[in-house]
Amino acid sequence: MNTSTLSGHPFVHYSGAKLHVEGVALETVARTHGTPLFVYSKAAMLSALAAYQRGFAGRHAQICYAMKANSTLGVLQVFAQAGCGFDIVSGGELARVIAAGGDAGKVIFSGVGKTRAEMHQALEAGIACFNVESEAELAVLNDVAVERGCKAPISIRVNPNVDPKTHPYISTGLKGNKFGVAHERTLATYQRAAQMPGLRIVGIDCHIGSQITDSAPYLDAMDRMLDLVTAIEAAGIHLEHIDLGGGLGIDYNGDTPPPADALWAQLLAKLDARGFGQRKLMIEPGRSLVGNAGVCVTEVLYLKPGEQKNFCIVDAAMNDLPRPAMYQAFHRIVPLNAHPNRSAMLCDVVGPVCESGDWIGRDREITAQAGEYLAVLSAGAYCVSMSSNYNSRPRAAELLVDGDAVHVLRPRESVTSLFAGEQLR
Ligand SMILES: *Cc1c(COP(=O)(O)O)cnc(C)c1O
Secondary structure: OOOOEEEOOEEEEEEOOEEEEEEEEEHHHHHHOOOEEEEEEEEHHHHHHHHHHOOOOOEEEEEEEHHOOOOOOHHHEEEEEOOEEEEEEEHHHHHHHOOOOOHHHHHHOOOOOOOOOOHHHHHHHHHEEEEEOHHHHHHHHHHHHHHHHEEEEEEEEOOOOOOOOHHHHHHHOOOOOOOOOOHHHHHHHHHHOOOOOOOOEEEEEOOOEEEEOOOOHHHHHHHHHHHHHHHHHHHOOOOOEEEEEOEEEEOOOOOOOOOOOHHHHHHHHHHHOOOOOOOOOEEEEOOHHHHEEEEEEEEEEEEEEEOOOOOEOOOOOOOOHHHHHHOOOOOOEEEEEEEOOOOOOEEEOOOOOOOOEEEEEEEEOOOOOOOOOEEOOOOOOOOOHHOHOOOOOOOOEEEEEEEEEEEEOOOEEHHHHHOOOOOOO
């Protein structure tokens, strides 16, 4: 049978006319499990991780999966079993790491608004590092650690002021962003931290943005970080590790980000040239590990031709796939059954939610008829983890495909569970 993979999605392919994830025909699982349905390829996750591992071969490095991209326990388990640590942004995420069998000792805690309760929880669990984002947070963390009679391991997140040339909502390393400590304040902040009895300085951190498709911003950030490391160490403060964050992009629509191993070959060459080749490295990739490992299968409910626009109304919506509504993001949409001889209708693919912002794709050529299925590609990152119950819609089911095997990671939510905790007075 004729097999063709989709560019950027090595584990998603048509076998004959039917779309598969690894060895599993999506139409079969859609009929069994219903739609909307998220299907993830384990091999795709491990292959994305392997590109980083190749890049770091022979180096002292820890990959911490930025789990806000997809925090489903079964996804965390894949990365925990492959040796990953985790980059968390809340106490809830820490609880998920532990529930998935992850190692708290490989957890780093990012975020501008950590609460005292979250600091206690993370110190109790024994995490590897707090990435502190302000001088005010430093003082509170010191206080909490002193109260507990321990020392909190810290890095300071630097805002290196480099432009990652991505969408403004996912650019985090520019002066006007809320993230990190200003480049110019970094040394003074480290000197302040060094005086605090409840803190132990272990590293330095930055994260410049997301969906970055060029290596130049990383090389700039690395240079600026190494300048700071030099200045901080000249002041007598040793840094065990350098954390360059996450942010590497994926192919949504013909995007061409550098492969992780190629990017790190460039970055490591710079580290070596500047004499930091032996330093421990940390990274926090999210999207690039899971984004193209997942698809969302949805059923076409109605075709609605109009005078100005045609609509293809599907059963997935902005509560399942929030990225188009939030960032005007693009997801490829392909049929589960290829019909090369059918004529296509140019239409907007939209969900049932009562918002004009509820669209999944604009001006797409759609061949599917009502009752047939579509797959929304690149749905492994920032979809389910950002999903909601808006319009009292139960969250979709999630499956993990491993070769020919299918594992349910999360059954579809029931409607009654949505209001199970609510009370009438
Ligand atoms: C979101 C985030 C990441 C991961 O970003 P990706 O673009 O998904 O790789 C890494 N570090 C921090 C601090 C983040 O907030």
